[in-house]
Amino acid sequence: MNLNLKLKIWRQKDPNSRGKFVNYRLNDISTDSSFLEMLDVLNEELISKGEEPVIYDHDCREGICGACGLYINGRPHGPDSLITVCQLHMRKFKNGDTIVIEPWRARAFPVIRDLMVDRDAFDKLIQEGGYVSINTGSAPDANSIPVKKEHADLSMDAAACIGCGACVAACKNASAMLFVGAKVSHLTLLPQGKVEASDRVRHMVAKMDELGFGNCTNTGACEAECPKGITLTNIARLNREYYKAAL
Amino acid sequence: MHKLQSRIPEGPLAEKWSNYKSNQNLVNPANKRKLDVIVIGTGLAGAAAAASMAEMGFKVKSFCYQDSSRRAHSIAAQGGINAAKNYQNDGDSIYRLFFDTIKGGDYRSREANVYRLAEVSNEIIDQCVGQGVPFAREYGGTLDNRSFGGALVSRTFYARGQTGQQLLLGAYQALSRQVKKGNVEMYPRMEMFNLVMVDGKARGIIARDVITGKLERYSAHAVVLASGGYGNVFFLSTMAMGANASAAWQCYKKGALFGNPCMVQIHPTCIPVHGEYQSKLTLMSESLRNDGRIWVPKKIEDAKRLQSGEIGGVDIPEEDRDYYLERRYPAFGNLVPRDVASRAAKERCDAGFGVNSTGLAVFLDFKDAINRLGKDVIEAKYGNLFQMYEKITDDVPYEVPMMIYPAIHYTMGGIWVDYELHTTVPGLFATGESNFSDHGANRLGASALMQGLADGYFVLPYTIQNYLADEINTPRFKTDIPEFDKAENEVQEQLEKLMNVRGTMSVDTLHKKLGKIMWEGVGMSRNKEGLKIAIDEITKLKKEFWLNVNIPGEINDLNQELQKASRLADFIELGDLMARDALNREESCGGHFRDEYQTEEGEALRNDKDFTYVAAWEFKGEDKEPALHKEPLNFEYIEVKQRNYK
Numbered sequence: 075m076n077l078n079l080k081l082k083i084w085r086q087k088d089p090n091s092r093g094k095f096v097n098y099r100l101n102d103i104s105t106d107s108s109f110l111e112m113l114d115v116l117n118e119e120l121i122s123k124g125e126e127p128v129i130y131d132h133d134c135r136e137g138i139c140g141a142c143g144l145y146i147n148g149r150p151h152g153p154d155s156l157i158t159v160c161q162l163h164m165r166k167f168k169n170g171d172t173i174v175i176e177p178w179r180a181r182a183f184p185v186i187r188d189l190m191v192d193r194d195a196f197d198k199l200i201q202e203g204g205y206v207s208i209n210t211g212s213a214p215d216a217n218s219i220p221v222k223k224e225h226a227d228l229s230m231d232a233a234a235c236i237g238c239g240a241c242v243a244a245c246k247n248a249s250a251m252l253f254v255g256a257k258v259s260h261l262t263l264l265p266q267g268k269v270e271a272s273d274r275v276r277h278m279v280a281k282m283d284e285l286g287f288g289n290c291t292n293t294g295a296c297e298a299e300c301p302k303g304i305t306l307t308n309i310a311r312l313n314r315e316y317y318k319a320a321l
Numbered sequence: 322m323h324k325l326q327s328r329i330p331e332g333p334l335a336e337k338w339s340n341y342k343s344n345q346n347l348v349n350p351a352n353k354r355k356l357d358v359i360v361i362g363t364g365l366a367g368a369a370a371a372a373s374m375a376e377m378g379f380k381v382k383s384f385c386y387q388d389s390s391r392r393a394h395s396i397a398a399q400g401g402i403n404a405a406k407n408y409q410n411d412g413d414s415i416y417r418l419f420f421d422t423i424k425g426g427d428y429r430s431r432e433a434n435v436y437r438l439a440e441v442s443n444e445i446i447d448q449c450v451g452q453g454v455p456f457a458r459e460y461g462g463t464l465d466n467r468s469f470g471g472a473l474v475s476r477t478f479y480a481r482g483q484t485g486q487q488l489l490l491g492a493y494q495a496l497s498r499q500v501k502k503g504n505v506e507m508y509p510r511m512e513m514f515n516l517v518m519v520d521g522k523a524r525g526i527i528a529r530d531v532i533t534g535k536l537e538r539y540s541a542h543a544v545v546l547a548s549g550g551y552g553n554v555f556f557l558s559t560m561a562m563g564a565n566a567s568a569a570w571q572c573y574k575k576g577a578l579f580g581n582p583c584m585v586q587i588h589p590t591c592i593p594v595h596g597e598y599q600s601k602l603t604l605m606s607e608s609l610r611n612d613g614r615i616w617v618p619k620k621i622e623d624a625k626r627l628q629s630g631e632i633g634g635v636d637i638p639e640e641d642r643d644y645y646l647e648r649r650y651p652a653f654g655n656l657v658p659r660d661v662a663s664r665a666a667k668e669r670c671d672a673g674f675g676v677n678s679t680g681l682a683v684f685l686d687f688k689d690a691i692n693r694l695g696k697d698v699i700e701a702k703y704g705n706l707f708q709m710y711e712k713i714t715d716d717v718p719y720e721v722p723m724m725i726y727p728a729i730h731y732t733m734g735g736i737w738v739d740y741e742l743h744t745t746v747p748g749l750f751a752t753g754e755s756n757f758s759d760h761g762a763n764r765l766g767a768s769a770l771m772q773g774l775a776d777g778y779f780v781l782p783y784t785i786q787n788y789l790a791d792e793i794n795t796p797r798f799k800t801d802i803p804e805f806d807k808a809e810n811e812v813q814e815q816l817e818k819l820m821n822v823r824g825t826m827s828v829d830t831l832h833k834k835l836g837k838i839m840w841e842g843v844g845m846s847r848n849k850e851g852l853k854i855a856i857d858e859i860t861k862l863k864k865e866f867w868l869n870v871n872i873p874g875e876i877n878d879l880n881q882e883l884q885k886a887s888r889l890a891d892f893i894e895l896g897d898l899m900a901r902d903a904l905n906r907e908e909s910c911g912g913h914f915r916d917e918y919q920t921e922e923g924e925a926l927r928n929d930k931d932f933t934y935v936a937a938w939e940f941k942g943e944d945k946e947p948a949l950h951k952e953p954l955n956f957e958y959i960e961v962k963q964r965n966y967k
Contacts, residue, residue, distance in 0.1 A: 106595040108713075114600055114829070121827050121873055121882065129881060131388060133561040135601045137709075138486055139392040154712070161712050186532060187879055194509075197389050201501040205494035206453045210373040210778045211444070213451030217408060220462025230455040230480060233487060237391055266453045 077103045077164060080172040081116065083128055089184045089192075095174075105165040109152060110135060110142065112164055130177075130189035135160040137301065140236030143243065144189055145176040150240035150299045158238060158301045178239050180248035181286040195285045196237050196253060202281040203274035204257040206266050225263045232259035234302045241296035241304075247288030252296040254278050255312035256304050262315055272319035279316055325578070325937055325952045328739040329433040334958050335415075338437045341740070342783060346790035353378035356789050357541040357797060359526055361513050361568050363390035365485075365770060366753025367547030368492035369777025375496075375504035377782060379789075382539055383496065384508045384528060386563055391493045394549060394561040395773060398485025399606045400469060401477035402449075402770040404442040409466050413474040415439045420959060421472050422768060425658065426733075426761020427911035427927065428961045429581070429935070431954060433740060434759045441779040442771050446478055448778055452491040456480050469607065469766040477767045482606060482705050488770055492777065511537070512884065513568040516544065516575045516749065517808040523575075523748035525800065527808050529816075531884065534877040536809050538800035542792045543748045543785060546572060547777070550732035550754040552585070554892045554899065555844070556836025558729035559591060559604045565888040566895050569736050569755050577744040578937040578950060580737035580757025582895065583903035586764055586912045587845050588730035589662035592713055593682040597833075602728040603713060605685075605706055607766045610655045612690035612699065613723065615666070617674040617683050619643045624674045634676065634684050634722040645669055649922075652967050660763050660912050660925070663727035667845050668923070670726075677724050686722035727845060731769060733760045733912065734902075737937040737952075741784035742776060745937075748792075750785060752776035757935065762911025819886050820876050824869030828885040831866050835893055838862065843900045848916040852904040859897045866893060898938055898947060905949060908932045929961055 078101045086093030100119070103112050110132055117127035133141040137158045144159045146152035152162045167173065177185050182195040233256070241252035258275050261267030267274075290309055297306045330341040348356065356379050360371040363385040371383040385393060407413040418439040423430060450456065450464070456478050457465040466475040480487040499505040510531040517525035517540070525540035551566035552558035573579045590605045618624045619641050626632045646665055647654045657665075666683045669675070676682050691699050696719055700707070707718045716723070735758060736744050736751040744751050753773040760768060842855025866889065874880040909918040909925035910932070918926045934951040941948055 104596050104598065106715075107598050108600070111598045111600050115598055118827055118829065121871060122825075124873060126874055127882065129879060133387060133392055133563050134394060134397050135562055136397055136559075136603050138397050138483070139387070139394070139561060140389075141387060141392050156708075157712055161709070163713065163715070165715055190879075193388060197391070197497065197500075197507075197509075200391075200494060201497045205498045206451065207498060208448075208451045208495075209376045210369075210448060210495075210782070213444075213447040216406070216446045216450040216456075217463050219450075221458055222462055223458045223460050226455050226458040229453075230457075230487075233455050233480075233490065234483060236486075237389065260455065261453050264453050264455065266451055 075105055075169070077105060077167060077169045077171070079103060079167065082172060082174045083189070084176045085128070085188050086185050088187060093185065103164055105163070107164050108135070108160060109146070109162040109164065110160050128189065129187045132160055137161040138236060140238040143178055143238045143240060145178065145243060147174050150178070150243045151301050156301060156303055158236070178243035180242045182248065182250070183239060183242065193237070193239050195287070196239065198285060199250065199254060199278055199281055200257065202277040203270065204261070204278060206261060207270060219265050221264060229260050229263040232256040232263070232304065232308050235304055236302055238301065240299045240301060242287065244295040244299040245288065246293060246295065247291060249290045250282050250287040251290040251309045251312060252300065252304055254282055255308035258315055259308045259311045262311070271315060275312065275315040275319050325737070325950050326739060327431060327952060328741060329431070330740065334432065334436050337433050338440055345783065345787045348786050348790050348793060350378050352793040354380065355797070356380065356792060357382065358543050358545060358785065359539060359541040360384065360545045360547055361526070362393065362547035362549060362755070363493070363496065364393035364395035364547060364549055364753060365489055365492055365773030366755070366777040367393070368489065368496045369774050370545055370547060370752055370781045371505055372492060372495035372499050373778050373782040374785070375499035381499070381505045382508060382541060383505050384511045384513060386510065386512045386531065388510055390496060390507060390509060391490065393489060394564050395489045395770070396486045397561070398770055399482045399604065400608060401467065401479035401484045401767040402445070402488060402774070403469070403476050403767045404446045404478060404771065405439055405476060406443055406446060408464060409475045411474045413476050417474065418442060418476065422759065422765060423761070423959050424964065425763055425765035427763050427925070427964060428761065428929070428933070428956065429910055429954065430759050430761030432956060432958055437780065438759050438772060438775050441775045444779055445771065445774045449488055449491050452495060454480065454487045454491045472765070485770060488774065492774070513548070514571065514812040515808045516572050517805055518575055518746070519802070519804045521747060523746050525805065527812050529812070532879050534875070534880060536812055538805045538809060540798055540800050542789060542795060543750065545781065545785070546736060546749065546751040546755045547753050548755045550735065551892070551895055552729045552732055554835065554896050555729045555839045556832050557594065557599060557602050559588065559602050562601060565891070567888050567891045569751070570891040570895055572736060572744065572746065572749060574940050575746060576940070577746045577749055577751070578737040578939050579734070579898060580935050580937045581734035581902065582899045582938065583843070583906060583913050584733035584762050584911065585729060586659060586731040586733060587663040587727045589659055589666060589727045590685065590725045591728035592710065593677055593724050593726040594679060603709070604728070604730065605710060605723070605725060607659070609685060609703060609706060612702070613655065613685040613687050614644055614689060615646050615655055615683055615685055616642045616644045617669045617676055621673055624676065627676045628678055628680050630678060634686070643674070650967055658763065659766070660914070663845055664914060666727055682724040682726045684722040685725045687718060688722070691719065731764055733758060733762065733764055737935065741787060742781050743784070743788065748788065750781060752781050762913055816876055816883065816887065819870065819883060819890065820872055822867060822870045822872070824871045826869045826871055828870060828872070828882055828889055831862065831870060832885070832889050832892070834862055835859070835889070835896055839896050839899070843896070843903055846914045846916055847903050849904065852900050855900045856897060856904070859893060859900065863893050866890065901947065902936055902938065905936060906932055927963070
């Protein structure tokens with residue numbers, strides 16, 4: 075079954091221009107194609123008419139690089155759960171649907187053009203201590219420090235974050251607590267990351283405020299929309315680590 | 322005329338790397354601060370190299386085309402990373418890992434490099450654990466391992482199905498630490514467009530700012546390529562959409578030889594193509610072949626009914642199923658190496674036994690494994706992969722067999738380097754997938770991550786000093802010199818030429834045409850006639866591209882079509898070189914299969930007498946034939962044998 079669709083897409087020339095929704099019609103889209111392949115078809119049509127294609131970020135198209143991120147019908151990454159936009163398929167839509175496509179909206183993620191935003195703030199957060207300070211060549215044997223399986227598993231749950239920004243986009247306060255909570259959890263749960271735990275959490279939280287991310291009011295929208303299933307527990311752990319560091 | 326010198330250190334195999342390190346030139350700390358290194362790409366090799374060199378005290382400029390260095394395509398590797406730790410006490414050793422890698426590569430790689438790779442593999446695991454990479458662990462707290470194709474031991478370390486992601490984040494975090502310290506300057510969304518040569522040495526690059534479209538100049542004392550592979554020549558591959566060969570190709574045009582361009586890996590278990598708008602292919606991990614059985618119908622009538630959608634795989638009774646891998650390779654069965662499994666699938670589909678509407682798919686069936694082990698066990702092992710498959714295809718693999726087909730996955734070929742990872746251009750180094758690497762004609766599973774990190778953390782940061790030690794008197798220099806003017810003008814002219822074509826065909830349309838030519842003529846199996854046709858068709862496509870490509874928008878602006886067109890222009894030329902290399906190599910080995918050279922049973926037939934060499938190609942000018950240089954491969958420590966998986 076193929077779909078005929080109405081698209082309402084946010085177009086914005088640059089960070090300082092006013093953006094607006096532009097309507098497009100797109101016919102005969104296969105339900106087996108992915109959402110981004112549907113946008114490819116639209117762009118091919120625009121190019122053939124001499125118009126500028128819609129700009130959006132994407133790269134791996136298998137849900138792991140974190141480059142893609144669109145607000146689709148009011149939900150980050152669209153109507154399916156636990157996937158990114160590039161994994162969303164058109165069978166989730168019906169013939170005749172209107173699809174509204176917007177960029178991430180957050181003060182810390184300014185729009186560059188159309189659906190492309192600047193997520194440099196996430197890199198800046200990691201630079202504030204989202205690492206273990208160990209130089210190449212100075213590590214002891216990998217099995218010299220045993221790590222409880224349960225801790226390794228919880229650490230991995232948090233480390234699965236792909237840095238797409240859906241949590242910030244979903245949050246009414248544009249808070250980066252889930253992102254920072256995931257990194258703090260990933261490292262603090264491991265013995266290797268414990269040494270710098272208190273500096274890390276203080277610096278990352280301070281930077282988060284400085285970059286213009288909002289605070290957490292425990293709504294849980296971030297958890298609901300995270301394509302990798304990162305849970306609110308990580309925010310709780312972030313808070314606990316922060317209080318511990320302040321004592 | 323280049324003389325290929327592999328510069329392999331003297332001494333017995335196991336002592337070469339230590340000897341090298343004991344005798345190489347080093348740069349003292351005060352001088353390191355005065356030396357700049359440009360690194361192109363932030364995948365495992367690039368991020369690891371940039372971070373390690375910055376830790377040592379060099380000033381590093383790190384470039385990537387993505388919006389963040391964390392997004393490089395190393396992140397998509399699923400299965401794991403090999404190391405010779407022997408934590409499982411199953412008899413593994415550095416020698417055994419070395420041996421398996423040489424054999425897996427079908428005896429077309431350099432012994433000394435592969436031995437060094439196996440040697441540093443253990444340090445990589447130590448380093449990654451130290452960084453906080455959450456590898457899978459046993460209940461006792463020690464690291465877990467699993468086994469992979471082509472090995473008799475369990476030496477693969479993994480972090481669920483996201484090992485590449487976790488290793489890359491480790492390297493990205495190490496890099497972030499150096500950015501904060503001011504030792505690395507990050508340039509995201511910056512694409513390298515040209516290499517700048519001053520006095521015969523690589524001294525800088527011209528990069529284009531993806532957002533503004535502006536060309537920028539950067540100088541350094543050395544340039545390191547870590548720009549990944551060129552699988553996107555085929556349009557459809559498991560590579561990221563933006564992965565491209567342009568940085569490497571510009572270096573080739575400036576005198577860096579290109580090694581074994583025809584060596585391409587085709588992964589047997591990818592989700593089949595669904596239609597003409599398909600933009601990329603998704604890999605299903607090799608680990609699925611541990612429990613899945615691969616089959617097609619025995620009867621051609623059944624295949625026809627599957628293709629028309631009249632029946633499904635479950636409707637075909639057991640006795641009418643052809644488990645062709647088990648039939649052909651009773652010893653290894655469904656676990657034959659990637660190249661063998663891929664060709665066998667193609668053979669069945671070409672004979673008309675494909676199982677989906679395009680006729681280009683085979684079944685990967687978990688029915689027996691579910692009956693034997695229970696659904697819960699299969700779910701625990703492969704749940705995330707089954708979910709991914711269901712999201713893409715809308716089929717539930719617990720109930721109906723998966724459909725798979727081979728796809729382009731990795732490129733063993735790349736820029737030719739010596740033992741020091743130095744290219745034939747002084748001051749230009751190549752690492753990771755961008756070099757012709759240590760995998761010979763076929764890479765084993767879980768070896769790409771090992772090689773990327775080996776080059777990045779433990780090899781290049783040492784070997785580059787042997788070069789930089791002679792550069793300590795070269796001051797930092799400005800970019801307002803004629804060499805930079807010239808290099809920038811070349812890029813500007815090329816971009817204007819592209820914009821001025823103003824034709825009618827989109828970049829993707831032309832790229833799909835190239836992909837079709839490559840897949841048919843230079844794909845899974847090749848022959849003399851087909852390769853000649855491919856070369857001919859690529860020449861025609863090149864003309865068509867330059868007459869008819871349509872790029873909307875402006876040159877000095879964010880212009881994704883211009884970006885894509887510029888990459889495609891290079892892919893077309895690289896496609897031609899790949900076909901020439903495949904035509905020259907009159908043998909079958911690893912990922913390179915020539916129909917004319919096979920055994921009676923249809924297996925790859927090497928010609929060791931005439932082709933035990935690395936083919937390194939030299940650029941001789943636009944539209945001129947490239948020149949072939951041969952680096953003979955000498956096997957002193959390993960007996961060269963026919964691979965046998967029966």
